[in-house]
Amino acid sequence: MPNPHGSPTHFVLKLYDRRFGTFLRSNVHGQVVPHTQEIEAAFRTFVMKGTMLAFLEWLEDTNKTRDMPMKPRHFLDDADNGPVKFEAALWAKCHENFERETQAYTRLRDLQGKSIPRMLAHVCLAATDDEPVDALKEMSPELVPYLEVNGILLERIDxxxxxxxxxxxxxxxxxxxxxxxxxxxxxxxxxxxxxxxxxxxxxxxxxxxxxxxxxxxxxxxxxxxxxxxxxxxxxxxxxxxxxxxxxxxxxxxxxxxxxxxxxxxxxxxxxxxxxxxxxxxxxxxxxxxxxxxxxxxxxxxxxx
Known part of the structure; x- marks a missing residue:
């Protein structure tokens, strides 16, 4: 696909994945908190029990009353399931970034291909291959998004x-x-x-x-x-x-x-x-x- 500059167009897939990102996963001291299989298993249990829904509702209500929203790193020292709440807050942040960026590209549609990249598609991927397809099918539909990763396919600006x-x-x-x-x-x-x-x-x-x-x-x-x-x-x-x-x-x-x-x-x-x-x-x-x-x-x- 040619671009306005006459050269071939390349694309990049941008994923909003809570498991990666040095700044995203940093603690209050700026140190990166690594994602592990153990914490992922605990997070999935958190989701499957329905606790995730209650936590996100609480987080949204709390942030409405604050001048600055709570950051994921603020939950790491929480004595009650702190590391899992960190993952849950990271999911919320990634989801918010995905929603805001796709909305921004839509609002700036006339600038796509000129001053910002063209947005070609939205994607949704399973977080890992470890979760059996049958298990996902049996989950409550409202819980499935918490175990998925959203992304957008963008024109790459060379x-x-x-x-x-x-x-x-x-x-x-x-x-x-x-x-x-x-x-x-x-x-x-x-x-x-x-x-x-x-x-x-x-x-x-x-x-x-x-x-x-x-x-x-x-x-x-x-x-x-x-x-x-x-x-x-x-x-x-x-x-x-x-x-x-x-x-x-x-x-x-x-x-x-x-x-x-x-x-x-x-x-x-x-x-x-x-x-x-x-x-x-x-x-x-x-x-x-x-x-x-x-x-x-x-x-x-x-x-x-």
């Missing part, structure tokens, strides 16, 4: 990570760097304007195509959606204040995360430090947007 631009043999001459970094910064802002805020926005999550030298965001699992935030704000009655405005609140949230600067600032520092190249990157300002929104709404109010 190139280099933006964070490696200063050293990669695939990178263009230094006079092209300004354009590439500015394009990535602008793309981050464009994604924000479409109602998506990336909570893990970093040059390592941007791949620059080796032929076109255009940046592509390739990791959208850690993100928030504007409509979901507005629903949360209304549920918590933030709108009781007559001066409160959801559009302004969204752009304040965007400003707090500052996705464009998350991309541009590290690259400006790296280009100067490693190659002596000065990049003059321009960043969009949320404060100017907020001021414009207030002015526009004040004008509408005056007309009424």
């Amino acid at each position: 190139g280099y990570e933006l964070e490696d631009m200063t050293a990669s043999p695939l990178a263009p001459p230094t006079h092209e760097w300004q354009r590439i970094v500015q394009s990535a910064v602008n793309l981050a802002h464009d994604i924000n304007r479409r109602g998506i805020v990336m909570q893990d926005c970093d040059p390592r999550n941007v791949v620059v195509h080796e032929v076109s030298q255009t940046p592509h965001f390739v990791d959208l699992a850690e993100c928030r959606f504007r409509d979901e935030m507005e629903k949360y704000w209304h549920e918590w009655e933030w709108d009781d204040d007559e001066d409160w405005d959801p559009e302004i609140e969204y752009w304040k949230f965007v400003d707090d995360y500052d996705n464009p600067k998350d991309i541009g600032a590290p690259m400006v520092t790296r280009a100067k430090r490693e190659r002596g190249v000065d990049l003059q990157v321009e960043y969009p300002t949320c404060k100017a947007l907020i001021s414009h929104i207030r002015h526009r709404k004040a004008e509408v109010a005056r007309k009424w």
